[in-house]
Amino acid sequence: MLGIGALGFLSPWVLAGLVAIPVLWWLLRAIPPAPKRLTFPGVRLLLGLQDPDRQAAVTPWWLLLLRALAVLAVIVGFSQPVLYPSARLSDDGTGPVLLMLDQGWGSAPDWSDARAAGLAAVDEASRTGRSVILWRAASETGLPEPVPPAEARSLLEASQPAPWWPDYEAVLETLQSGEVELPSETVWIHAGLDDTAGSAAPLADWLLAQGPLRLIGPAEAAKAVTPPRLDEGRMQAEVLRTGGAPDEAAVFAIAEAEGGGERRIGVAGVSFAEGETAATAIFDLPPELMGEVTRIQLASRATAGGSALADAALRRIRAVIVDPAAGDTTATLTSASHYLRQALAPEADVSEAPLGTAMDREPAAIVLADQGDFTAGERLRLTRWVEEGGLLLRFAGPRLAATVGQSLGGDAAGVAGEDPLLPVRLRRGGRMLGGSLAWGQPQSLGPFDSRGPFRALTVPEDVAVRTQVLAQPAPTLADRTWARLEDGTPLVTANGLGDGLVVLFHVSADAEWSTLPLSGLFVEMLGRILALAPGQVPEPPAEAELAGTLWRAELQMGADGTPRPASGPVDPVPGERMVAREIGPDLVPGLYLRVDGQGTTPRAETLVLNLTKEGDTLSPFPPAPFGAISETFGGNEPVRIWPWLIVLAIGLAVIDAVATLWISGRLAGSWARPLAGSVVAGGLALAALGGGEAVAQDRGEGDPALIAAAAETTLGYIVTGDQRIDRVSKQAMAGLGFQLSRRTAVEPGPPMGVEPEEDELNLYPVLYWPLTGGTEPTDVMLERLATYLQGGGLLLIDTQNGRAGFDGASAAVMRQIARALSLPPLEPIDGDHVLSRAFYLLNAYPGRWRGGRVWAEAPPEGRTADPDSLDLPQFDRVDDNVSPVIVGSADWAAAWAIDDRGEPIYPVGRPGDRQREMAIRFGINVVMYALTGNYKSDQVHAPAVLQRLGQ
């Protein structure tokens, strides 16, 4: 079987007849249509007569074209073309079948389809007794061998998508190396994506040269997101796709929930124009929430590529500067706090506060500019705060110097006692260099500790230190020193305290003691230190910085886009590979911790490795080469085209015959017209046969479907585009309609699917709207729905997720919907709501799920649902006080749905309990509520009315 795109030919050799078409063209051109022959004795009198306007005796071009088309239709028709041919393998093939799976991250959303397609191919191979080479392009390491179909089947069933790219280049190299048995035929299940190197096209060409090639892929390739970044204070991420029709997508921002787990704290939508491959999702998040974002993920069809871990680019550390001297001086531009604020601003949200209230702001870091002694209370709180993970950054200064050794007494040598809020012990008194009374020159900086956080920073020449506090020499001093002066005197020391970290600059934060605060190095040093603040994941460092480091995965990205703790022993990865981003089986995207003995940094450095990086693009799977068959997963039943082509050929032949007659003038005027008319009608009928569906799609004026919907009470449901949900909705509306006809005076017509963006809505008293995950209503849709509600419509929104209700994402979507529809406040309905007694008396509203709450419009202020109050309904409202929406999550559709024979389709409740019955009763009540409004609301007052009547 030969294939071109989605077209397969069962008898391709017939296509050789296409060669005959030019010959035929020439022949047809040369031979004019035969004249009619007429016996006529008077011909002698005609001899020598000339036609007044003699035409060229050739066939007109349009007749030629007609005939050529007819012949083409016949030839192509007899080659038996099939659109979306179902056979995976050719009928007469032998030898091993190569079943190539994409298996990369892009295949995750359609994995079950891909696996089903693969299994179908394996089954066919098993029927014909051929062996299968199962080649998973993302994870195959060895040389795949032909295996019996049964083994291939079990291998395939055990396969899972991998959170990295497939490597077609390696496949091609292995195949070309000749080390594996060459396939005679290939079924390639791809994900609609090329690999990073763009080697899918050469591989397809090579495979096609070996034998028949069939490409099976999803209708829509997976989308990807780039890691979130900050731009002008807002979190943004690029959503990538391969192009195609206009589309929309939503991205969730996900944070850690309290008590483990995750919660969605934001959503951003993007829309793609035709052919656009990237769109920017902008999150509307306050900065403090932004800092909590751990990752972002596509709302639907999430994959490893559609999920990105957030790194420090997002994180704004909250740092509080405590400057005891702030009150003393008015020279704010030279004060320590000014230098600190300027230096910290790029990295953190900086605020200033007295020490007493600094910790109330829950900062990640507290910067103490020359803090002297603490009060006992302050010391206790500060110590506890650091021990819980805080980063305490201290600067020396006159106050610190003055208090060294005093707080804890101190020994004779003037060595201060061990202060937990100082990384090292300090000597009493500092040293001054380069002063007028000193002989030493101001010291410049020495090299940074090779293991400390400053190791990648370059040491400037021009930093001079004139005054500093000195550390007491100790065995641990070297391990705690991050920066030294040229003569080896510690300049920056750090020490862990509990989960936290205390860092001390041995100089002041202003320019009095050194020129360090004036240098650019100061900013970089502060940045490196802040990166160690709790919950911080630093930006990807430069390659040089990672050289020689070792990292181990802490979290690994799953193929479905959810990070999971790394399981099993994982080999540490050298930093160079992290930089090279050699993502694959050995380097899974995820969160990495540094594991090579970080002596001076008690907190392990972390690193994020995402599948995507900024600037990435997705390239689509190349178009199928000529001769290969291309199809999409599922859905496409094989369509036999050839009967239509033969019918077309016959039609063309008929038209040709009539046209020939007409040309030769054998169509007398009297009956030429009706005949031509019938031919035209026949042609139109043919066209209608071919384009019947297209015609039916067009819902214009006088559309029979509209007329039918308007003629009867018709239950409508909103078409979501998800075929399964729409089918269930249709069956549910049919089931509900059946029950209504059986039990009530309402006898609805056949249910209608409604596309709110296009269809007329006002014909439907109730619209059922299955609002399942991933639904992103468009603005047009919401606007039209709002109009519908203003006109008195009723929308039954069902999230179909049971007790989960409006937790998580649907809450955001629901809020968006509520705003767009300008819904009134909603509250759960209670036993007094009209809905509970519109037809049946109900006290629960189960669907397929039980226990979910049902929401409707809250009673207006001042008119509570007090059964004793006899308030009349407000007459100034068009909707009769009928709630415009009823919102629930019980998946009523599944409970209502019946099949063609009227049998319920989905199991609901345990056998014996009356959950389905209750669901049906609820449905009937909803329809009655929509149709009769508050008619039954006086039932609510019945006890009071009776009581008054009795009086």
Add this chain to the structure above:
Amino acid sequence: MSADAAQRDRAGWLRRDAERISGTLPPLLVEAERLSSSIVMGVHGRRQAGPGESFWQYRPAHPGDTLASIDWRRSARSDRLFVREMEWEAAETVLIWADRSLSMQFASDKAPRTKVARASLLAMALSVLLHRGGERVGLIGTEAEQPQNGARQLQRIARILSREPEEPQDYGAPAAYALPKAGRVVFLSDFMGPRQEILPALTQAAGQGMAGIFVQILDPVEEDFPFRGRTRFESVAREIRHETDQAKSLRDAYHGRLAERRDELQRVARAAGWHLILHRTDESPRKPLLRLHAILGGV
């Protein structure tokens, strides 16, 4: 003509053949009898006494009259002898040429019969009329060429005309035949043959001093030319062809040429004192027969 119709015709002919064997009159003769019965044939009397069958006058007997010639009944009423004289009825000789060429064997779907059938019918009817009038009839170009009177000649003519025409020529022209000095000639044809063949033959015939009549028998389509569209016209023998893209546009030219041909016929006829009768096969055969009779009998 469809196969059914041909079958029916064949059956009809078979029946008529059977009748012929059983001794009844040939069908053509029957038809011709019926056609000619409407016409009362006067005796071509010479308005003078002579051998004849009808009474002319009584005259006194002369010496030399045979005794048998005396009309005794008349003579008995008077004293003189009378002889009964009959009018002299000299039989006229009429020669008929019926064109039986291929072009005559054509009938369009608007005509009930072929032209040759109509020509045969006219010839036969004329023969019957002449036979009744006691004239002698001959059929040029056949074994009944010698003009004779009597039922035998009539039967012979009917047999000849009932035969399937076997002329191989596409178009017919009267053969150069030495006509008797006295008598009449009737030419039944479509005169569609080549001008250079037909006109000399006709002129030669007309120049022999006999009185004659041309009867041009045409099919209605030959006169109306109702054709249109791309057409190839062929003669019956398919020897002559003409192809055109728009037959309709040729109509006027054809009419012109047909009128020209008739003018020529008329000229030839008038020069010799002949007559030209135009006849279409969709018209009743009685019309030309009446004219033929009038011309033949009136002179």
